[in-house]
Amino acid sequence: MLARHADPIVAIATAPGRGAVGIVRVSGKQLGGLAQALCGRSLRPREATYLPFLDARGEAIDQGLALFFPAPHSYTGEDVLELQAHGGPVVLQLLLARCLEAAAEPDQTAHAPRLPALRLAQPGEFTERAFLNGKIDLAQAEAVADLIDASTEAAARSASRSLSGALSHEVQLLRDALIQLRMLVEATLDFPEEEIDFLRSTDARGQLQRLQQRLAQVMQRTQQGALLREGIKVVIAGQPNAGKSSLLNALAGAELAIVTPIAGTTRDRVQQTIQIEGVPLHVIDTAGLRESSDEVERIGIARAWEAISTADAVLFLHDLTRADEPSYRAADAAIENALAQRLPARVPLIDVWNKSDCAPTAHPAQIAPDRPAIALSARTGQGLDALRRTLLQVAGWQAAPEGVYIARARHVQALQAVQNHLQQANALLDAPDLPLDLLAEELRLAQNALNTITGEFSSDDLLGVIFSRFCIGK
Template identity: 60%
Template structure:
């Protein structure tokens, strides 16, 4: 857990290492304007005009300049944290920044200034209603974004696009709850309630909107987390060649000798901005080689954790009994794509078609590259990606869990509405539970323990 949320705090707000500019940020908490004025005089040797950039020396305890740079003072509540904030923007050398930081702590001893903990500035922005919880998480996601698409989606979340969708859903649920609660107060009207108030229609529209938000959030989660794709199959079917083809580089050793790959080789690539974590694994077969056996055990461990399994087969031989044994061990619920490799040797064209059950088949040649684009498209299809979906916002696993839970509660509410006895008290309870799940996304209903976990993962100074 973080320390007192009203303590004055200070931290270096820029990344570690050397740079052209470095920032030391102070937020004064309960100490307020008086402490801010003391800090200005101690660090800048003068008072600062609010929201004006002032070029000043940053001085030590004797008045000697440690550095010169831009000082900015933001009085509460018009600052990032909602408190009085002072930012000192100087040169980005680690030594000079540490000197300024130590001087700030020394000057702030009399009003309790301490080092900020990870994410504490943004936590205060949340606690002071400058950001809701989804927006606060988007700050960290924007910093950590590894693709342009992820950065743009995090920006939409930070601007409040995701939060607005959640607030609209909450308002719709509240309006429906008001109708239900009012009817419970007047039981003589209960029989006609569902028809007269169009409660079923309102609930249906809420559920449809929630499904749309959940679909967009799923895509946003893919942008943030990516998709774990495991290459599995018998030895010498071309798994390493396929990894190299997907990555566009010679990452794995390729030889005609079975058992060349004995441990996993991982590489992250991007397709339409989605990170795909491709994992090449040891060939699956019976073996007496101890090292290869350990590699095969690790292969099955990776398959258990996969989001997608690419089951590679040699197109010349087709599915052998050994391949069927391997396929039977794949975990339930994990999408499997059967990849018929070496079509250049089999004389077959690249293609995508339906296989057995829910399995899809892709014919390709990892060696020539023919059909690789089809496989990328199939992975995007499994991911649920929609090209040009500008409504996508970066989402986290906890958001998806809350949205799915809300969907379940709304489904139960619909079941109660359709029940012959029309049990309105149970209908109302499921609506309340759905509202609580939605509110947890933006922080209107969130435990302190969860807040501690979320903000502890931020970088220091943010």
């Protein structure tokens, strides 16, 4: 634990701006003296007390509720003092300044500062202390931020499940099974003359297979949880006047992008986040792809290609009313070739044929038989539901079961590492001359990867990255 983790900390724990209630939170050791100075009396543990908050002269800054949570029965595992006042920015700043001032004042009994090291909390430091003091594990700590940042109801419910320990419980079950298997292999290393019979009699192969099956189930749920948290980035690309801005407006249900018959109206990216079945979709409208001598439009086209290169899915928009024009088809073919060169193979490409309400036929031409093609009308909305379903399908989303928990990309990557090590272990079990030391190492590495999810094994750098993204006061 770093030295700064021993310092008492204080912060405004509610969002900036005006509100009915604002909270100033203090966490540290032996906060009773500070509570006495601020409230003019001692506080009963875990009991809300309505009283005035006092300045250095004993005059009231405000009146509100004070709560004192002695260690270890608090959010952080330390003593925690919460002052719930009126939510004006000036009032809360006065309370914050008073906390720092009172901490530096000499205690009447000890004749020394009450809390000489009291300082402003860094982002996420209260939750970081809850993790360091064993109140929550790392996956639950991340779920706190995910619950605050949830952009859909499904994401909020899933984050709540992770906060209650759903993901951690699954990881613990995997860890227990892995430890059991490691124990068998390590024991066999001590008795090499019985290695094959011992591993057979304890069904090591069966245990490994059951572990891999359970891991696959957890990975499936975790990937769904990562989708709920991260969403998918969908870029609309195509020639000018194909209806890209109209499609964005139709998906968003609002007039976000300017729509005119003039080619090249969209000069820069326009982004909107929508949700489909609780999954956030970050939809980006881009400038029409073509050769242009207009400097501003060329910059917009360059930014369009930048967005395409980082997309999770690309909608290649075509105009059905111009589908039979040789020049239009040639321009589409040029974009198709450019997409093939620039778009990573893992990114799905969906052909969307717009203006089906105006075209002589609503059936799109088949450009690539191995990818989805949808005909729709951004003006009437016909075909939008089919597009939404296709986007969820290519993203890998399945109808969300009640038990899905929020997850992060790092959780998915850690489980993939576990899967790779278990596959290597399975291959070693099939080797003619069983290398027990290598088998034991693969299982150890699998457990290390698993431990990074809950923080049983984490570097200080990883913790710094995670908690720095929290808001101050949490």
